[in-house]
Amino acid sequence: MKEKPIRVDYRTDKKTKPIIEDIEFGREFTDHMFVMDYSFAHGWHDPRIIPYQPLTVDPAAMIFHYGQSVFEGMKAYLSPKGDALLFRPQKNIERLNRSNQRLCIPEIDEKFVLKAIKQLVSLEKEWIPTKQGTSLYIRPFIISTEPYLGVASSQQYQFIVILSPVGSYYKEGVNPVEILVENEYVRAVVGGTGEAKTGGNYASSLKAQEIAERNGYAQVLWLDAVEKKYIEEVGSMNVFFKINGEIITPALTGSILPGVTRDSAIKLLKHWGFKVTESKITIKELIEAFHNGILEEAFGTGTAAVISPIGSLVWNDEKITINQGKTGELSKRLYDTITDIQYGKTKDPFGWSEYVDKALIK
Incomplete structure (x- = not known):
């Protein structure tokens, strides 16, 4: 044009x-x-x-x-x-x-x-x-x-x-939410439209979300569509886990939306010196990490909520409570840093914030 x-x-x-x-x-x-x-x-x-x-x-x-x-x-x-x-x-x-x-x-x-x-x-x-x-x-x-x-x-x-x-996307704000692991319905599949932001992806998620809300959960944790064991997204957000000091987030394999907040969190975490791994992780591995006492934090990232801490997960009738159901130190640090950059309240080392009427923030 x-x-x-x-x-x-x-x-x-x-x-x-x-x-x-x-x-x-x-x-x-x-x-x-x-x-x-x-x-x-x-x-x-x-x-x-x-x-x-x-x-x-x-x-x-x-x-x-x-x-x-x-x-x-x-x-x-x-x-x-x-x-x-x-x-x-x-x-x-x-x-x-x-x-x-x-x-x-x-x-x-x-x-x-x-x-x-x-x-x-x-x-x-x-x-x-x-x-x-x-x-x-x-x-x-x-x-x-x-x-x-x-x-x-x-x-x-x-x-x-x-x-x-x-205002806030979740009424809970930046406080931890309770998540139901979805075993029946799927959001997307590799080769489909999961890595695109299109309405059909969200329409297909409504049934599971409706069931979760009816039972008192804020969102669902999506598993892969083929084997139903690999973690993909949480609700409409990307998901992160802090396990034994390492930050793990599902790899972008074609069925996961590449979030801008996800990318920002990864860059910030690496900037702070954390080890960040993008890889497949199963729900069983996550539960084992909890039982071994090394699952320290879990949180979602997305434009609407920025950072949404996960207080507990329910899978096959087993409930695991993460970080005593409290907002983790890392989750809060990420939320505070990203939002301070967004509001122009702190130094922006990456040049992420852009004035509507001016040049990039220096």
């Missing part, structure tokens, strides 16, 4: 901003959104910022019938000086294009999309909440819009970015 100025249609009837203490994650949305269209003849075109509004989509649009879609999740933060910051946004946009490749969706111009997201966030800067632990959630997504009932790749798409002021 030849870069063109982004047309802006300003909303005149501004919404009343929510009280952040009362807000649920992903329930409130800002005044504007970004939209861009794709057609086989014209490529990506007509980039525009318009008032937030419902979409008009043909009932035969292929998204409704064959699920050809991808999305991302990222956040904007407000620094103590009032600057709007993004955290490693280029990594999310790069991952969006990898998802596009897997779902046969035309790739986007990464530099242009980052520019568009910055322009939208800058316009909606007043929506970024100021309370610690809050942020402005950014949801870019692409849907197939061609009205056609043949099973094929669509030749028409819409790329959309919406924004939502949010």
Whole structure:
């Protein structure tokens, strides 16, 4: 797409901003959104910022019938000086294009999309909440819009970015949660779409999550789809274990989403001198580590919650309590460091935080 100025249609009837203490994650949305269209003849075109509004989509649009879609999740933060910051946004946009490749969706111009997201966030800067632990959630997504009932790749798409002021993803906050190990249902399989961020992966996870919540668990721990013994993800997050001083996280074998927070945690841990191993680990090995007294911590990593400590796991009716059900020292250190970087409160040795209106933080 030849870069063109982004047309802006300003909303005149501004919404009343929510009280952040009362807000649920992903329930409130800002005044504007970004939209861009794709057609086989014209490529990506007509980039525009318009008032937030419902979409008009043909009932035969292929998204409704064959699920050809991808999305991302990222956040904007407000620094103590009032600057709007993004955290490693280029990594999310790069991952969006990898998802596009897997779902046969035309790739986007990464530099242009980052520019568009910055322009939208800058316009909606007043929506970024100021309370610690809050942020402005950014949801870019692409849907197939061609009205056609043949099973094929669509030749028409819409790329959309919406924004939502949010508090904590889990009501427990950074406190440990109880997790059920899922033995029946599976999330993804190697060769499938597990390493892409597409809606079908999340739809297939809902049944197990529903059962877990009904029985009082916050999330499920997913095992591999073939042998059902190798640990993959926890809920919609990547998962880490501290075993005898070593940090172990499942290797990216094709069925696991390569998380930006996962990558950030690995880089921080290595920077601090920890041994980090990306490898397969079975649920039996984890339980054995617990019984041997060397399972020290467990936690999930993801954009929404950042770090979510695991207080206990239940597998085959056996409950194991990790670190006495308390937030581990390493989990808290990771959470505090990553969030301090995100909010511009501490030195950023990796150049991860990016000003919306300025150059990289020095």
